[in-house]
Amino acid sequence: xxxxxxxxxxxxxxxxxxxxDLAASVPPNPFKAPPLLxxxxxxxxxxxxxxxxxxxx
Amino acid sequence: xxxxTAARRMGRGTERTILILLALAAVFAVAAATGARFGLLLLIxxxxxxxxxxxxxxxxxxxxxxxVRREPAGLLAQLLSIGLVAIxxxxxxxxxxxxxxxxxxxxxxxxxxxxxxxxxxxxxVLGCGSGTLVNAGSGNPVGVLAxxxxxxxxxxxxxxxTWWTDLGTAPIxxxxxxxxxxxxxxxxxxxxxxxxxxAAPGSRKVPPRLWVAAGLIAALALANLVVAGQPWGVxxxxxxxxxxxxxxxxxxxxxxxxxxxPGNVDRVRETILTDVTSLTNIGIIGGAFLVxxxxxGFTQPIPDLPPRAWVATVVAxxxxxxxxxxxxxxxxxAFFSGVSTGSLHGWVWFVxxxxxxxxGVKLRPMLGLEGRP
Numbered sequence: 001x002x003x004x005x006x007x008x009x010x011x012x013x014x015x016x017x018x019x020x021d022l023a024a025s026v027p028p029n030p031f032k033a034p035p036l037l038x039x040x041x042x043x044x045x046x047x048x049x050x051x052x053x054x055x056x057x
Numbered sequence: 058x059x060x061x062t063a064a065r066r067m068g069r070g071t072e073r074t075i076l077i078l079l080a081l082a083a084v085f086a087v088a089a090a091t092g093a094r095f096g097l098l099l100l101i102x103x104x105x106x107x108x109x110x111x112x113x114x115x116x117x118x119x120x121x122x123x124x125v126r127r128e129p130a131g132l133l134a135q136l137l138s139i140g141l142v143a144i145x146x147x148x149x150x151x152x153x154x155x156x157x158x159x160x161x162x163x164x165x166x167x168x169x170x171x172x173x174x175x176x177x178x179x180x181x182v183l184g185c186g187s188g189t190l191v192n193a194g195s196g197n198p199v200g201v202l203a204x205x206x207x208x209x210x211x212x213x214x215x216x217x218x219t220w221w222t223d224l225g226t227a228p229i230x231x232x233x234x235x236x237x238x239x240x241x242x243x244x245x246x247x248x249x250x251x252x253x254x255x256a257a258p259g260s261r262k263v264p265p266r267l268w269v270a271a272g273l274i275a276a277l278a279l280a281n282l283v284v285a286g287q288p289w290g291v292x293x294x295x296x297x298x299x300x301x302x303x304x305x306x307x308x309x310x311x312x313x314x315x316x317x318x319p320g321n322v323d324r325v326r327e328t329i330l331t332d333v334t335s336l337t338n339i340g341i342i343g344g345a346f347l348v349x350x351x352x353x354g355f356t357q358p359i360p361d362l363p364p365r366a367w368v369a370t371v372v373a374x375x376x377x378x379x380x381x382x383x384x385x386x387x388x389x390x391a392f393f394s395g396v397s398t399g400s401l402h403g404w405v406w407f408v409x410x411x412x413x414x415x416x417g418v419k420l421r422p423m424l425g426l427e428g429r430p
Contacts, residue, residue: 033092
């Protein structure tokens, strides 16, 4: 067996994840998207990061 | 050149062109559907994946090389890349504290234990946070199997995070401003000096590809910070994917203090194509996929591993995900981004994970992951 099978599995895994996510999530609105760059936008950083503390801590 | 050889080359060329066009089409589709920032983040992720796989810049492998053979080249390249980011990122975050956040987290008992376990597990599967994504993208079966369990572990670790942090956590300590950048560079230089002292004779030279990779990874990490407002990370996105899966099968996320917090509720409700770490993760998988397809066209054989190796991969994948949440990040979110944005927890993570790696290197052959002769 070659990596053709595993790479196909990865492609299906990621493609399936995105398809299921789009089906289950609120539809995105590109007209309410944040500015291209966070730096200089004047907006507070709102993303989620692995270093972030749990809420209320 | 025979007609058959010419036809084969033309076929490979067409295949490669289609792959590149598909990747660019994905970037434009995400930008059009969700916003330009998110398309750009996917592009940055693709850049990470192409650089990591294309120039063989990693974390677990170089740490193993230092532990087993006292070859410091890969680790030195990591330190250089972190230093390049720190010079810009630490003062930039200090000056723009609202728009940009660092990977700042507290040191604690669970954080140290989590980093130790992560270091051991990443040597078992020879894949860290970014490495598991790259390995999966390039079709490495160990990476492909470890990835979903990494995501499940990350989800569970986040769900239990408050219990673990309540065991004892110090205040967050951050090295900021130009002084913080200078202290970080001094620390990196000191580690580099120790590595060079410990290095085996004749192994102190860093190959040119690693210098190039260190520069490219630093540039991409800074781009990530400027575009997203936060540093490069991996494990939050993986946990989010599993959280969405858990919700889809009926798990009540409101029972978790972490997943019921307003910011995380928004992330679960909205598509992963608007989540920073999800986009760069997908980009890393896609970038590694592109390079692997470009190089060998899926023809590499799958290694013959015993059943216990696959079981070990599943367990290590779960541990990688769970422990990296307790440690406030993996080799990317805690070590690379923590140190390069001035967080003390990044340095503590490095020490604890390196000690864990030392044990993980010993565990790997016992679990049958060295392959059969």
